[in-house]
Amino acid sequence: MTGVASDHRLTRSDAAGVVASLLTVVVPVYNEEEFVALSIERVLRAALPDGLGREIIAVDDGSTDGSGEVLAELARQYPEMIRVLRHPVNRGKGAAIRTAIQEARGEFLVIHDADLEYDPGDFMQLLQPLVDAEADVVFGSRFQSAGPRRVLYFWHALANKSLTTICNMAADLNLTDMETCYKAFRTGLIQSIPLRSERFGFEPEITIKVAQRHARVYEVPISYYGRTYDEGKKIGLNDAFQALFVVLRYWLARDIYLDPGARILDTLAETPRFNEWMADTIRPFLGSRVLEIGAGIGNLTRKLSPRRKMYVASDIDGEHLARLGTRFHRRPNFEVRYCDVTDPDGFQDLAAKFDSVICLNVVEHAQDDRLALANISSALVKGGRAIVLVPQDQSIYGTLDKVLGHYRRYSEAELRQRMEEAGLRVVQVIHFNRITRPGWYLNGRVLKKQSFSRIQLWFFDRLVWLWRIFERWLPWPSVSIIGIGEKQ
Numbered sequence: 001m002t003g004v005a006s007d008h009r010l011t012r013s014d015a016a017g018v019v020a021s022l023l024t025v026v027v028p029v030y031n032e033e034e035f036v037a038l039s040i041e042r043v044l045r046a047a048l049p050d051g052l053g054r055e056i057i058a059v060d061d062g063s064t065d066g067s068g069e070v071l072a073e074l075a076r077q078y079p080e081m082i083r084v085l086r087h088p089v090n091r092g093k094g095a096a097i098r099t100a101i102q103e104a105r106g107e108f109l110v111i112h113d114a115d116l117e118y119d120p121g122d123f124m125q126l127l128q129p130l131v132d133a134e135a136d137v138v139f140g141s142r143f144q145s146a147g148p149r150r151v152l153y154f155w156h157a158l159a160n161k162s163l164t165t166i167c168n169m170a171a172d173l174n175l176t177d178m179e180t181c182y183k184a185f186r187t188g189l190i191q192s193i194p195l196r197s198e199r200f201g202f203e204p205e206i207t208i209k210v211a212q213r214h215a216r217v218y219e220v221p222i223s224y225y226g227r228t229y230d231e232g233k234k235i236g237l238n239d240a241f242q243a244l245f246v247v248l249r250y251w252l253a254r255d256i257y258l259d260p261g262a263r264i265l266d267t268l269a270e271t272p273r274f275n276e277w278m279a280d281t282i283r284p285f286l287g288s289r290v291l292e293i294g295a296g297i298g299n300l301t302r303k304l305s306p307r308r309k310m311y312v313a314s315d316i317d318g319e320h321l322a323r324l325g326t327r328f329h330r331r332p333n334f335e336v337r338y339c340d341v342t343d344p345d346g347f348q349d350l351a352a353k354f355d356s357v358i359c360l361n362v363v364e365h366a367q368d369d370r371l372a373l374a375n376i377s378s379a380l381v382k383g384g385r386a387i388v389l390v391p392q393d394q395s396i397y398g399t400l401d402k403v404l405g406h407y408r409r410y411s412e413a414e415l416r417q418r419m420e421e422a423g424l425r426v427v428q429v430i431h432f433n434r435i436t437r438p439g440w441y442l443n444g445r446v447l448k449k450q451s452f453s454r455i456q457l458w459f460f461d462r463l464v465w466l467w468r469i470f471e472r473w474l475p476w477p478s479v480s481i482i483g484i485g486e487k488q
Helices: 036-045 067-077 093-103 120-131 154-171 187-191 202-212 237-252 260-269 272-285 318-327 344-350 369-378 399-404 412-421 437-446 454-462 464-473
Strands: 019-029 053-061 082-087 106-111 137-141 183-186 217-221 289-293 310-315 334-338 354-360 380-391 424-432 480-487
Touching: 019 036, 019 093, 036 053, 036 067, 036 120, 053 067, 053 093, 067 082, 082 093, 093 187, 093 202, 106 120, 106 187, 120 137, 120 183, 120 217, 154 202, 154 237, 183 187, 187 318, 202 237, 260 399, 260 454, 272 354, 272 380, 272 424, 272 454, 272 464, 272 480, 310 318, 318 334, 344 369, 354 369, 369 380, 369 412, 369 424, 380 412, 399 437, 412 424, 412 480, 454 464
Parallel strands: 019 053, 019 106, 053 082, 137 217, 289 310, 289 354, 310 334, 354 380
Antiparallel strands: 106 183, 137 183, 380 480, 424 480
16 A cells, blocks of 8 residues: 655556656657757756656657658667657647657656757756646746747737637636647646647647646746747647637537546536535544545545544545645645555554544445455444445446446445444444436436436536435435444
């Protein structure tokens, strides 16, 4: 089990293929034979925050000049640091960036152009908010420049600022430079976002999507040495119109997770009244030292953690853990940690430390649910309480359960038996959320859908006040049951 330092910085060395304390520099290249060697050499020389190594992934996007040969020679000179990928035909900056992102191994990722308009000497200030776990994404602003900035086209700058303003409206941000090349990310975040744009539409697309993911976005000033069209500048008026279309498209759509299970959880996260209902239901059973297993991105955590002497939020998903670390890093008495509910070794240093363990919609994901409940029990002091929410009734098991990774749904008798076997005396079982059972059956069993309708959930959430009143009078079983068990 991996803990988190006191500043809640979380590395992603637990994720497959990702190396902690490594920076990936992504360089899209198209017909930059004259400049690309010097540009990459500057990246190799650039100072980085202490302890951070680097790798460079250059993507030759179908160049027709000698760029490919220059890149191949650089890769021969620096085989441990430079990898070169190639598109057989020119597909656009966005496509080249997408190809490199898929191959990135670093904990952090920076986009760097192959020309000489941007200075890798700005990497230090660009990366520091990420290294300090203050940010998930950092934009380098040319319009907050603390260094040299070449003065060029008025109409180009006006178009840039106009696009930034429109994108800010869609993303609900206050950036000064959305179109900047210099963007730095936690790699896990950007690898988990579906990217569709082939050309310069990448800039507004990623801006809107990180905002929709509620990522912590920072902006720092950078230097800028812009070039003219005679010197090789490629972005033009057509790209500005395409960017407007991209803003409109992703303003109206929500396409922010690659994983289908995460897409469902994201949909459910947009139901704040329902989440408050769930929090109100379990809050009376919580003590002052709480372990939450399967905290996700913290939608319930933020409602349950205030005023606790100790609150530990855990998950097994590296992106969720990183998000928790940045979302709650200023919260006192709060810790984020990796925790696999089916790993007994991971619970050794948690033994008998908590008076409450929250485990909501987790046990049904465990193939060995008996082991999971035994581990939960081991973390409690004598008399401590486990609050375990699971889906009820195998007869409504359907495609939604499969997408979410549920092995099973429970009856009340089965949940009681499993908890008692783990040394948890069941003092109460709460039947929660009867109102959505017809919808769950219709969508998952009859229509065999793999996601929820956002419109349906929007209406449902706004009527939660009514469901809370009439819930107890509905004649059918609830979708979930909550077992309250005391450690013997």
